Amino acid sequence: MNKDLNLHLEPAERKRGFALPGRRATEKVQLFLLGLPILLLVFIFQYVPLLGWILAFYNYKPGIPLAKTPFVGLKFFRLLFESGGTDLINSIVNTLAFFGLNLLTSPLPVIFAILMFEVSSTRFRRFVQTIITLPHFVSWVIVFSLAFTIFSNDGLLNQILLRMNLIQEPTNLLGNSDAVWVFQTCVALWKGLGWGTIIYLAAIVGIDQELYDAAAVDGAGRFRKIMHVTVPGVAPTYVVLLILGISNILSVGMEQYLVFYNGLVADKITVLDLYLYRTGVLGIDYSYATALGMSKSLIGIVLLFLANGLAKKVRGQGIV
Amino acid sequence: MREGRKALTAGKKTAVSDIAFQTVNYTLLILLMAACIYPFYYIFIYSISDSKMAMTGITLIPKGFTLVSYSKVFVIEGIGNGALISVARTVLGTALTVFVCSLFAYLMTLQQFPLRKVFYRYLIITLYFNAGLIPWYIWMRQLHLNNNFLLYILPGAVNAFYIILMKTYFEQLPKSLEESAKIDGAGYFTIYWKIIIPTSTSIIATIAVFTAVDQWNSWFDNYILVSDKKLNTLQYLLYNYITSASALSRQSGMEINRGGANAVYMTPDTVRMTITMVITFPILCVYPFLQKYFVKGIMLGAIKG
Numbered sequence: 001m002n003k004d005l006n007l008h009l010e011p012a013e014r015k016r017g018f019a020l021p022g023r024r025a026t027e028k029v030q031l032f033l034l035g036l037p038i039l040l041l042v043f044i045f046q047y048v049p050l051l052g053w054i055l056a057f058y059n060y061k062p063g064i065p066l067a068k069t070p071f072v073g074l075k076f077f078r079l080l081f082e083s084g085g086t087d088l089i090n091s092i093v094n095t096l097a098f099f100g101l102n103l104l105t106s107p108l109p110v111i112f113a114i115l116m117f118e119v120s121s122t123r124f125r126r127f128v129q130t131i132i133t134l135p136h137f138v139s140w141v142i143v144f145s146l147a148f149t150i151f152s153n154d155g156l157l158n159q160i161l162l163r164m165n166l167i168q169e170p171t172n173l174l175g176n177s178d179a180v181w182v183f184q185t186c187v188a189l190w191k192g193l194g195w196g197t198i199i200y201l202a203a204i205v206g207i208d209q210e211l212y213d214a215a216a217v218d219g220a221g222r223f224r225k226i227m228h229v230t231v232p233g234v235a236p237t238y239v240v241l242l243i244l245g246i247s248n249i250l251s252v253g254m255e256q257y258l259v260f261y262n263g264l265v266a267d268k269i270t271v272l273d274l275y276l277y278r279t280g281v282l283g284i285d286y287s288y289a290t291a292l293g294m295s296k297s298l299i300g301i302v303l304l305f306l307a308n309g310l311a312k313k314v315r316g317q318g319i320v
Numbered sequence: 321m322r323e324g325r326k327a328l329t330a331g332k333k334t335a336v337s338d339i340a341f342q343t344v345n346y347t348l349l350i351l352l353m354a355a356c357i358y359p360f361y362y363i364f365i366y367s368i369s370d371s372k373m374a375m376t377g378i379t380l381i382p383k384g385f386t387l388v389s390y391s392k393v394f395v396i397e398g399i400g401n402g403a404l405i406s407v408a409r410t411v412l413g414t415a416l417t418v419f420v421c422s423l424f425a426y427l428m429t430l431q432q433f434p435l436r437k438v439f440y441r442y443l444i445i446t447l448y449f450n451a452g453l454i455p456w457y458i459w460m461r462q463l464h465l466n467n468n469f470l471l472y473i474l475p476g477a478v479n480a481f482y483i484i485l486m487k488t489y490f491e492q493l494p495k496s497l498e499e500s501a502k503i504d505g506a507g508y509f510t511i512y513w514k515i516i517i518p519t520s521t522s523i524i525a526t527i528a529v530f531t532a533v534d535q536w537n538s539w540f541d542n543y544i545l546v547s548d549k550k551l552n553t554l555q556y557l558l559y560n561y562i563t564s565a566s567a568l569s570r571q572s573g574m575e576i577n578r579g580g581a582n583a584v585y586m587t588p589d590t591v592r593m594t595i596t597m598v599i600t601f602p603i604l605c606v607y608p609f610l611q612k613y614f615v616k617g618i619m620l621g622a623i624k625g
Contacts, residue, residue, distance in 0.1 A: 046449075053455060297450060
């Protein structure tokens with residue numbers, strides 16, 4: 001009986017034993033085939049464009065195949081660093097200005113997160129959060145449309161000021177090149193402030209409640225609790241984000257400045273990315289713009305790793 | 321005794337300063353909320369006001385309530401089609417992104433996937449490395465994706481950030497379901513489709529809504545690579561409408577005017593406000609539901625660059 005059973009089982013057992021490696025192999029192939037189209041998508045849309053960096057070393061003109069294009073080596077890089085035109089320098093100045101101004105306003109989300117935390121009603125806090133994050137979710141085109149509605153020549157602000165006889169002539173804030181740095185910083189703040197509070201609010205909520213209790217026992221009032229518990233509690237988050245933000249010093253975003261771009265403010269609003277777009281795509285100066293973009297990317301990556309090292313030291317854990 | 325009194329006065333002092341603090345606090349928060357919401361509100365009341373009466377100036381209350389601008393705005397050349405394209409890119413783009421990212425995230429949780437770690441790295445690197453605008457622009461043209469609807473949905477389909485989010489989620493799912501399905505002879509795709517997706521609806525929904533918002537808001541690809549008018553999105557049309565000479569806007573206003581005996585005149589301002597509202601409305605409906613995922617999303621965003 002026992003033997004019989006064994007005999008009976010044997011073929012199946014054997015089959016499984018021998019077939020397993022084979023089945024595993026086909027399984028692996030199947031799995032790989034399932035993932036292959038996605039890997040190819042990544043390759044085509046993320047990796048192949050990197051090959052385009054070659055263009056920076058050729059004097060590439062669209063329509064002429066690369067084989068017939070003269071190789072110019074580092075000419076365009078030299079052009080960038082030695083004789084960087086006034087337009088380039090101007091766009092770098094603008095980029096740094098916007099970066100600096102955004103840096104100056106960066107404590108505001110922290111302050112508002114603290115204020116929101118001090119609201120005792122969780123419901124009201126959530127309500128505030130929902131309302132103030134709305135601007136984050138609309139496109140720059142919508143932001144532009146709103147700004148146009150309020151700040152343009154026939155905009156709401158001018159209407160009100162004229163009606164109140166505070167001004168005699170409408171002023172167009174969108175075409176005021178002296179105001180554009182501050183104005184754009186305010187627009188960016190309007191769009192990003194609410195969203196910015198979220199991470200700090202999360203950090204504050206994560207602070208150990210016992211610290212507050214201990215502070216209360218020591219006789220600390222609201223302000224002292226804020227200064228000695230909340231602020232030190234969010235500081236690491238703020239510092240880490242600040243440090244990591246350094247790598248974006250040359251990329252302050254482009255869509256915002258692109259939608260608000262107009263001839264009157266061109267020289268103050270053209271940031272590096274916008275300059276790159278205008279010379280590359282509109283000016284069809286592909287090689288020069290690629291060299292510029294490549295330099296920018298490399299500087300960004302170096303800064304990111306430096307910043308990451310620094311962040312590691314600050315909170316004992318890196319980001320990359 | 322003396323100490324007790326001291327504590328008492330201190331308590332009173334805090335109570336007073338507390339009220340002062342909260343007053344200032346609530347005022348600031350309410351002002352901030354007003355600043356965030358009022359521009360949208362103003363545009364809304366303008367769009368539902370009578371076009372001519374609105375020109376005389378409104379601030380808080382609509383004048384001459386009418387919804388005619390909403391029924392007429394789609395008559396303007398390109399707007400109806402633009403809405404169609406925007407909806408198409410949002411629906412198809414979201415479906416594709418969610419499918420591709422969740423499938424890849426699932427595959428990356430499987431130890432059996434050949435060279436799993438290598439391929440995962442291969443993906444994550446794309447978060448830090450970017451070829452830049454010009455090489456991307458030239459490459460898209462070489463692929464003939466300019467003036468092609470696929471430009472809107474294909475290049476962004478694989479999103480490393482979403483894959484990280486979903487992979488983390490899938491890894492927390494109990495393995496037992498998967499294993500029992502395996503024993504029943506289910507293939508990997510079946511497991512993904514019949515088990516992983518249905519048990520992960522919350523993360524799938526989150527990613528779907530984030531993607532949909534992104535797609536709905538996109539216009540830059542349209543702006544730099546598409547010249548075919550049939551492929552213009554609403555966002556781009558609005559941008560164009562605002563920036564192009566007001567002559568064009570007036571023309572659109574006239575076109576509606578010529579539209580028949582019972583035609584209505586809409587000022588360019590009303591047209592602009594109405595399109596703005598049409599674009600904003602879906603966002604308004606959707607984003608509050610994302611609130612509970614804000615923190616998760618932003619934290620991961622911060623951690624993984």
